[in-house]
Amino acid sequence: MPLLVEMGWGGLVQAPETIAWTDITTRVDVVQGVSITRGASDELSDTQPGTATLVLDNYDGALTPGNAASPYSPNVRKLAPIRISVAVMPTLSGSAPYPMAMLGDDFDDGRVDSTLWVTNTGGAGAETGEGRLRITVAPGVDTNFTSARQWTLAGSKLTAKLAAVPALNGSSNCAASMWVTSTTSGTRIGWRYDASTGVLSAQSQTGFADGAAVNLTYSAIDHAWLRVRESGGTVTWETSSDGFIWTSRRTLATPAWVTSQTHAVDFPTTRTGGTAGYIEWDLVGAEVRPRFWGVVNDWPVRWKGLTSKVLISCTDLFKRLGTAPALRSMLAEEILHQDVAGITDVVSAYYPLSEDSGSSSAGDISGSGCGSLALTQLGSGGLLEFGGDGVPETGETAPTFTPSSASVGKYLTADLGTVFESNSNAYTSQTIECWFRTTTASRALFGLYETNLDHQIVVAINASGQLTVEVTDTGGALVVNTAPGVTVTDGEWHHVAHVIGLNDRFYIDGAPSTFTLAVPDMSGLRHLHVGGYRGGRLFAGEIAHLAITHSTASVIDDIAPLHWEAGTAGFAGEDADARIERLARYGGVNSVTVWGSAFDAIASQGPAGSNALTRMREVEATESARLFAERDWYGLAFQSRDVRYNPSPSSEVFTIDYADLDTDEVEASDDDQKMINIVEASRPGGATQRVTSPSSVTTFGEKPKPLSILKTSDDSVLDAANWLVSRYADPPVEIREVPIEAHTMSTYLDILDADISSYFSVTNLPSQAPASSMRVTVEGYTEVIKHNSHRIEFHTSKASTDSIWVLDDAVYSVLGSTTRLAY
Structure with a gap:
């Protein structure tokens, strides 16, 4: 171990x-x-x-x-x-020929096992102090490190960790391999590394050659582990970065010799010149968990x-x-964490404009270093006040522009700086967006321009209350493009998004506009005016969440509808698994494994104020689900409640006899620790509802629990409350701790596979137990791994707690016992 x-x-x-x-x-x-x-x-x-x-x-x-x-x-x-x-490590049992998966060596005892490895040409293979097999790769010397011929690949596998590859060291040819060999010289299956090309090759050789070899550019990360296995008439070559998650690199119909012969395993090396080096292998035959x-x-x-x-x-x-900071609104997080597959996005400038009342400037939060938007006065008069009502669902404020006229008042101006200017030149696409509310026509929302004024673009409102895009790429008069059919001077919040430079398009309130743009590429843009443009057309109303994104492609089809939904509904109604993935992305985690399918619609989670994990916990509680970090990857797992429905013997990870626990720490508990017989449940903007178990209240007294969850309907809240009371009005007798010395068990690998929400059974319990066998669900564990010892103490609950009614089922339709309705 x-x-x-x-x-x-x-x-x-x-x-x-x-x-x-x-x-x-x-x-x-x-x-x-x-x-x-x-x-x-x-x-x-x-x-x-x-x-x-x-x-x-x-x-x-x-x-x-x-x-x-x-x-x-x-x-x-x-x-x-x-x-x-x-x-x-595998255990050798039975008699030869043995399945190749039984071939194991961890090279940890400081000496080569000459019984296992019968050929060690010139003593080229030796065990290192780090516990690896080091095989010399010497000039003009072909070495072999070969096992006895007593293994079979059919229905089995050969696994090894490639700990270090040989350097070329001035040689014209240097190679090292891992082969499963036939009785015919030159016929073999395995992996070959060529130091002169840096290629790792999956090969099935005949006559020492394979014209159909699959070649991979060697990666110490991706190819740290190598495996060859045979199953059902197919040989598969696989690589892994951790020895646990494997990637198939080649498949081939199983050659006849694989199923008819006994094999040896060989780790040969060759070098024609240069200076000596080595290759290192480790953990041959290991099963990694x-x-x-x-x-x-x-x-x-x-x-x-x-x-x-x-x-x-x-x-x-x-x-x-x-420990991550509190999130901003979902709209702000969507802008900051745009996620479009295969596209590189850079949020080059983002001004939420949510500064407190009394502020005199607005800051960029994109992180790219753009200058702040400063108050700029035209004439004498007019107001620009921060801290007014902002975009719905964000909980954030917005500035109110109140000019005395189109040419007298205040607006905001900024030098966006050299980084923004460089992005404007380098990227093929720029998306500009903002939110606004007004009743005044013939005004400018915002404008961007190059220092020498050759390139300019302005988004404005014309005399008819329609949005326009005005551009020039020559420094001449601005050419006006009008978006017909939508009047935006109705005093309601609107969202506008426009792509410059690649398939120019225009979105209003999340929907594409029908008009055709004639906008040239805009480069060198550096200066931003908000609430007016270059000394005129001062805006009256509110403007918020102005953002400029540079991209390798046109992404407006993806982000404009999302940002409209985020600002107006906070994604209310999306399924819980989608919400978890969204919140994880806000928290910087792009890997979420979703288990199960019983996910309800989730309400908006309101304005800013808590971090991503806290918000994910809210979704978890709403769904009676399970959220936890993976133990083999930088990622999250999210399990729906139906993962635990109706466990069967076939779904058990392992079973263990009570006698094998060899402990006096197993305890069957029947107490009121988990008892819940009154639930008062509510949702945002919905009713407060009460569910009780009268018989439990009469017998045990009141055991209340408040439940505030993010459901989108009162019926869903009622279902959740009933689910909780039906499970815990009278909690069953259960085993809550199961300690196991796992290393000594024949089911060691199965025990290691047990994780949160896995099932196992403890069998042959003492006669005083409530049942001879009890099935439990894993909630967590503590473990201590020592030399030749691996003690795991599982924290468990009774598996039947999550069972649901199945019509006419012998186990799950027992009246008054297992007729709980699914939630």
Whole structure:
């Protein structure tokens, strides 16, 4: 059971696919062990941030922050990515020939197993102090590191970690491989690395050649693990970055020799010249199971005499989300986190214009460094006051422009700076948008212009109350384009969005305008006027959320309708899983795994004020769902309530006999800890409704719980309240803690696969138990991984708590017992 602890030195947790991981397992104190917590204590509690603690040997100072001599400098820093896994080695059983999946070696005992590896040409293969197999790649020498011929690939697999590839070192030819070999020389299946080309090749050779080989440009990140497996008449070549999630690279109909012969495994190398090097392999045959993925909080260096240790604590993705700042409105977040597949967007300027009353300027929050919008006076008179009523659903304010006339009053002007100007030149498309409200025609909303005035663009309102786009690319008179059919001087809030430079289009209130634009490309734009343009046409009314996005493509079809919906409805009515993915994106997480399908429509979550995780928790509670951080990736998992409906024996991850627990800590509980028999439930803008269980109240007394959730109808609120009372008016007898010494179990891999919402059964309980077998749902766990020990204590709930009625079903239609209606 080798532990596998890897650091992502210099990597960014939000870009896990770019992290090159470094194995530091040999530094781990496996006597004290690695402690990990995950999930929740019970199903009514929130899942907590996952944590890991471990002690690392710092004998050489490599893990001392700020030590310039460290091979990891300057990346020994707070919040460095870390991942922890268990690599389960196969056990040899039965008699030869053996399935190839039973071939295992972790190379951790300091000597080559000559019984397993019968050929070691010239002693080229040796085990390193880091616990890897190092095979020399010497000039003019072909080496072999070969197993006994006692294995079969049919229905099995060969797996290995490619820990280091050989350098070319001045040679014209240098290669190293992993082969499953036939009894016929030159006939073999496997992987070959060519140092001269940097190519990793999936091959099925005959006569030492394969004209149909699949070649990959080698990546130390993507190709850290290699596998060849055969199943159902097909051979598949796969690679992995972590040994757990695999990517298929090639498939081939199984050659006849694979199913008719016994095989050997060979790790040969060859080099024609240059200087010697090596290739390193590790964990042959390992089954990897991730246990933790997160960041190191700090690196506290401790000493005992001259011995130095580092006791690190780590936290998963919830740390980053939980400490993130409060979100702005959904409209603002949509502008700041535009997400259009395959398109590079840069929000080059964004002025929410939501400054407090009494402000004299408005700031850009895009982060690109644009200058602030300053009050500019024309003539004498007129007002421009911040802090007025803003766009619906945002909870944010907007400035009110009150000029004395079209040429007397105040407006806002800014020099957007060199970065914006550079973006204006570099990108093929610019999208300009804002919100406004007015009853006055013949005024300018905003305008952008180049310093020398050659390029200018103005969005204005004509005498008929219609929007216009006015442009020039020569410095001459502005050419006016009018959007007919929509009058915007009705005193209501409107949204306008316009693309410049690529398939020019115009959107009003989220819908495309029918008019054809004749707008030339706009480059060199740098100066912005809002609420007027260059000394005239002063706007009367409110303007808010002015943003300019530069892009590699035209994205208005995607963002204009979204921004209109965000500003007017806050995405009310979208399904809960879509809301979770949206909020995760606001929080900087683009990977959400959605489990299940029972998702209701979610109400708007109102204005700004809480961070992304808090808002996701609101959705989780509304849906009676489960939200948690993945343990194998920088991502979130969101489980709907139907994931837990009606567990069956086939859905159990494992079963365990009570005697195998070897503990006196198992306890069957029947108490009122979870009891709920009165629920007062409400939703934003809806009714407050009460659901009770009269029989429970009579028997046990009142056990109330308020429920404020984001449903879009009173009926949905009532369903949620009934669901809660039906499950907890009289909670069943349950086992809440199940401790297991997992390492000794034959079902070790299955136990490691158990995660939040997994099921397992404890069988053959003592005669005093309420039943001989009890099925439980995993809510979380704590574990301690040591040398030859892996103790996991599962926090569990009774699986039948989430069962629902199935008509005429022997188990799930028992009157008064399992006739709970689904929610």
